[in-house]
Amino acid sequence: MSADLTPAQERMLEGYLRHTGAEFATQKPEDAIATMVADPYVALLPALSGGNGRDEVAEFYARHFIFSMPPDMELVAVSRTVGADHVIEESVLRFTHSVEIDWMLPGVAPTGRRVEIAVCSVVKMEGERVAHEHIYWDQASVLVQIGLLEAGELPVVGAEGARKILDRSVPVNGLLERARRRARPAAARGGEAR
DSSP states (O other), rough: OOOOHHHHHHHHHHHHHHIIIIIIOOHHHHHHHTTEEEEEEEEEETTEEEEEEHHHHHHHIIITTTSSSOOTTEEEEEEEEEEEEOOOOEEEEEEESSOOTTTSTTTTOOOOOOEEEEEEEEEEEETTTTEEEEEEEEEHHOOOOOOOOOOOTTTOOTTTTHHHHTTTTSSSHHHHHHHHHHHHHHHHHHHOOO
């Protein structure tokens, strides 16, 4: 553990790591639930999936989350902040859309396409137990990468967003430049109309 953390923060972080280990490494829903408070909730906000209360969270983990992950799913931690009662983690989630991922893309058949997204998890802890999880990602980026949304005219990006947090050299402002290019001909047409 880090010398910068208090003993209480170290215990809190250990509890959080037990929880995520049960979700992603051992894939045991009962172990994940055992790391949570008596009345937890989980909210994966872009698809508004998850559960309220122990029974719903247990059902969500067992029926919709832990066993609905593609076999090549990889979670790459980028940064973690440990506060007095929260753990905030920024990650990149990579996978091939080879199975129905109903917690992220309910009702969408597998496309076989590769996806990389930035994910932010805000986890409220009560001591060593998870009280709630708020998990965010850019759903438009997912939809672009699986082919359900065409990025051409929309202000959205695909995997570049996730790649940027891993690689500083990934260029930024592409959407701004595209908007400027579109605005120039429109301004010129406006000037002719006068």
